Amino acid sequence: MASLRVLAFAGSLRKGSFNRALLRLAGEVAPKDMDLQSFDLASIPLYNGDVEAEGLPESVQQFRDQIRAADALLIVTPEYNYSIPGVLKNAIDWASRPPAQPFAGKPVAIMGAGGGLGTARSQYHLRQVCMSLDMHPLNKPEVLVRIAEAFEKNGTLKDEAVRAKVTDLLDALLAWTRRVRGEG
Numbered sequence: 001m002a003s004l005r006v007l008a009f010a011g012s013l014r015k016g017s018f019n020r021a022l023l024r025l026a027g028e029v030a031p032k033d034m035d036l037q038s039f040d041l042a043s044i045p046l047y048n049g050d051v052e053a054e055g056l057p058e059s060v061q062q063f064r065d066q067i068r069a070a071d072a073l074l075i076v077t078p079e080y081n082y083s084i085p086g087v088l089k090n091a092i093d094w095a096s097r098p099p100a101q102p103f104a105g106k107p108v109a110i111m112g113a114g115g116g117l118g119t120a121r122s123q124y125h126l127r128q129v130c131m132s133l134d135m136h137p138l139n140k141p142e143v144l145v146r147i148a149e150a151f152e153k154n155g156t157l158k159d160e161a162v163r164a165k166v167t168d169l170l171d172a173l174l175a176w177t178r179r180v181r182g183e184g
Contacts, residue, residue, distance in 0.1 A: 007070035011088025018113040068102040079114040079122035103133040109173040111143035118144030
């Protein structure tokens with residue numbers, strides 16, 4: 001079977017972000033028949049309807065094009081104030097603008113690193129957003145990483161069980177994408 005294209009992005013802009021570290025880990029453990037590409041949300045401006053009326057910013061158009069070209073998505077989200085971070089919501093809001101929003105029908109896997117509940121609340125909210133955009137969220141396995149247990153302060157992974165969980169998530173996303181597409 002042909003390699004599946006997965007677009008991955010993290011809802012954190014900080015270079016030393018633990019969620020960006022999870023995204024890099026996903027690139028290391030992606031199955032051989034998965035082409036995982038990442039998009040940096042830093043270039044996407046704050047949503048402004050006046051700007052949109054003049055035409056989509058180039059970075060937004062690139063993001064939309066990459067979503068459209070992908071077979072599936074991987075979203076890595078921190079948790080801010082019990083929900084998804086503004087930078088992630090902003091990027092989704094821009095990309096979902098009509099006409100022909102590119103999220104519809106996309107299989108999506110979600111993971112994140114955070115505090116005590118490991119981003120459980122933000123992932124729940126993100127699933128609601130995904131469903132409203134007609135995406136197909138993968139239900140299991142859940143990857144809810146507790147930063148204090150999984151990473152050294154410098155971002156180095158210290159819990160190898162996280163590597164296994166991310167590997168399992170990507171394997172499940174591959175199978176889920178093929179199932180959603182009617183290939184298996």
